[in-house]
Amino acid sequence: MIKDRILTVDQMIACERRSEELGVPASELMAAAGEKLAGHILSETMADGQPDTPEVVILAGKGNNGGDGMVAANHLFRSGISVRVVLCCGNPATETAHGAFEKLNKSIEVMFYDGDTTHAWAKAISESTIVVDCIFGTGFSGEIGRELQPLFIHLNTYARRVIACDIPSGVDARSGQAGVLAVTADITVTMHAKKLGMLLSPAKYFCGKVIVDDIGIPAAANTGDPLMENEIYAKASMLSDEQLGKKFLTSRKPWAHKGTFGKLVCVCGSDRYVGAAGISATAALRMGVGLVEVCSTENVVRSLSANLYECIFSTMKSDDSGCMTSDNAEEILSRLEDAKALLVGCGLGHTPETEKLVAELVEKSPVPVILDADGINSLVPNIDVLLKKKSTVILTPHPGELAKLCGVSQEEVLSDRLRYAYGLSKKYGITIVSKSSETIVCCADRTEVITAGNTALSKGGSGDMLAGMIASLTAQTKRSSLINCILACMVMGRCAEVLSTKRSERGILTRDILAYMPFFLKHLESGEE
Ligand SMILES: NC(=O)C1=CN([C@@H]2O[C@H](COP(=O)(O)OP(=O)(O)OC[C@H]3O[C@@H](n4cnc5c(N)ncnc54)[C@H](O)[C@@H]3O)[C@@H](O)[C@H]2O)[C@@H](O)CC1
Ligand SMILES: [K+]
Numbered sequence: 001m002i003k004d005r006i007l008t009v010d011q012m013i014a015c016e017r018r019s020e021e022l023g024v025p026a027s028e029l030m031a032a033a034g035e036k037l038a039g040h041i042l043s044e045t046m047a048d049g050q051p052d053t054p055e056v057v058i059l060a061g062k063g064n065n066g067g068d069g070m071v072a073a074n075h076l077f078r079s080g081i082s083v084r085v086v087l088c089c090g091n092p093a094t095e096t097a098h099g100a101f102e103k104l105n106k107s108i109e110v111m112f113y114d115g116d117t118t119h120a121w122a123k124a125i126s127e128s129t130i131v132v133d134c135i136f137g138t139g140f141s142g143e144i145g146r147e148l149q150p151l152f153i154h155l156n157t158y159a160r161r162v163i164a165c166d167i168p169s170g171v172d173a174r175s176g177q178a179g180v181l182a183v184t185a186d187i188t189v190t191m192h193a194k195k196l197g198m199l200l201s202p203a204k205y206f207c208g209k210v211i212v213d214d215i216g217i218p219a220a221a222n223t224g225d226p227l228m229e230n231e232i233y234a235k236a237s238m239l240s241d242e243q244l245g246k247k248f249l250t251s252r253k254p255w256a257h258k259g260t261f262g263k264l265v266c267v268c269g270s271d272r273y274v275g276a277a278g279i280s281a282t283a284a285l286r287m288g289v290g291l292v293e294v295c296s297t298e299n300v301v302r303s304l305s306a307n308l309y310e311c312i313f314s315t316m317k318s319d320d321s322g323c324m325t326s327d328n329a330e331e332i333l334s335r336l337e338d339a340k341a342l343l344v345g346c347g348l349g350h351t352p353e354t355e356k357l358v359a360e361l362v363e364k365s366p367v368p369v370i371l372d373a374d375g376i377n378s379l380v381p382n383i384d385v386l387l388k389k390k391s392t393v394i395l396t397p398h399p400g401e402l403a404k405l406c407g408v409s410q411e412e413v414l415s416d417r418l419r420y421a422y423g424l425s426k427k428y429g430i431t432i433v434s435k436s437s438e439t440i441v442c443c444a445d446r447t448e449v450i451t452a453g454n455t456a457l458s459k460g461g462s463g464d465m466l467a468g469m470i471a472s473l474t475a476q477t478k479r480s481s482l483i484n485c486i487l488a489c490m491v492m493g494r495c496a497e498v499l500s501t502k503r504s505e506r507g508i509l510t511r512d513i514l515a516y517m518p519f520f521l522k523h524l525e526s527g528e529e
Contacts, residue, residue, distance in 0.1 A: 234446075
């Protein structure tokens with residue numbers, strides 16, 4: 001069993017195959033999965049509030065998830081529990097599931113789902129004290145077909161307590177997508193390791209309490225698979241505030257001066273997007289960088305310098321679009337001589353000139369470059385310039401920007417966000433911060449899923465804030481991009497969560513989070529929970 005690592009669906013399939021090669025066949029894994037599932041169902045029958053004579057119904061699909069259910073049915077039967085099985089999609093379709101069906105104790109009542117809610121299957125669901133969802137597991141994708149909709153509606157309406165096997169049915173274990181009809185489980189018993197989709201929205205809200213259990217996959221099956229997918233080591237960042245402070249915050253020497261904490265150059269803003277440049281620069285300062293120089297259009301500089309007293313401003317040339325032109329590149333590169341990082345893109349605007357400017361900066365920057373928003377959009381036509389980069393590059397795309405970077409539709413990216421983010425990171429040797437309600441950070445074969453945050457961040461300005469924070473940390477320390485990105489995402493997410501304990505997520509503004517940040521960092525420095 002893997003406790004701290006997340007597996008993708010492809011990795012889980014690879015594990016199963018390797019397990020077979022190592023002498024533990026699929027039938028044995030299913031036997032273990034069914035037995036473990038039965039054990040958790042039994043514990044649940046003994047939980048407070050459960051009746052003395054529990055009745056369990058197992059809803060079995062035609063794949064191996066259904067097979068797990070049939071093995072569990074036998075164990076429950078042997079333990080004296082009243083158990084019935086509903087075959088929801090006809091007879092088992094895989095060899096292993098078929099084998100499990102053959103071995104199903106003949107005394108167990110088996111019924112078929114037929115879409116008619118006046119029939120026995122529907123009564124079994126509404127009468128049982130525990131409904132076990134083994135309809136679909138990791139093999140599910142797409143939508144729940146019309147013929148099965150009455151089953152899912154009935155289950156979600158009438159089931160008293162639902163235990164899902166491996167993953168709630170209707171939830172896509174790869175993407176975290178889930179339609180409204182997906183099974184809402186009270187408990188999900190998942191095999192061997194958490195699957196990526198269970199951590200992502202909306203799927204995570206369907207899983208209830210997640211229990212990971214061992215099914216005897218040999219340890220050696222977890223590594224060394226030739227599948228590209230298996231190179232990804234994904235982990236969830238569920239650090240407590242104490243761990244975050246102790247592990248990730250660097251100490252500040254009392255004799256430090258502004259140069260100790262680095263200079264950050266921000267090539268941000270355009271006449272239309274003034275605020276984005278201000279937010280990213282403020283976020284960088286709030287996160288502790290020594291000095292911020294904002295290079296932007298005359299209008300942006302005039303507007304921001306009236307309030308942002310802590311920054312240095314450099315006026316760049318712009319054209320009729322109100323965006324900076326590419327002939328600023330040399331001037332910006334000269335400003336990098338004493339800088340430690342370069343942030344490009346927040347409010348930059350996207351024109352043929354910004355495309356040339358971004359390409360030249362990415363190619364020639366001697367310091368790490370953080371590209372966000374229109375910095376990313378402007379990079380897309382010349383993306384291969386990343387192969388000529390001289391320094392570290394971090395990209396912070398939302399799903400639409402990730403889709404453009406990968407040359408596919410947004411829908412396609414959302415069907416397997418980790419794979420696209422990872423592929424891009426690997427191809428260009430860069431760090432990808434794939435933003436969404438859960439952020440996936442991919443960097444050199446390691447992937448971290450950050451779940452901190454809430455809808456207070458679902459507003460214009462959050463992306464600029466995050467980019468500024470990452471850039472700030474990059475300018476301050478030489479440590480890995482992965483750690484800087486995790487820290488920035490966690491701090492932003494936790495600030496939003498803490499602020500939301502006292503006020504509605506609806507009305508919290510980026511500036512509120514920025515103002516609260518030093519208080520939250522103080523809390524992290526104190527090393528308290
Ligand atoms: N991978 C492993 O190591 C193990 C897997 N096991 C179980 O096997 C499960 C995976 O089994 P399978 O790959 O057979 O897949 P599932 O049992 O999830 O079933 C997939 C079936 O549903 C169909 N299907 C997919 N999407 C559909 C849709 N939108 N509408 C209607 N039908 C749809 C597929 O055609 C296939 O027949 C796991 O979740 C787990 O429960 C366990 O038996 C133990 C070991
Ligand atoms: K299931």
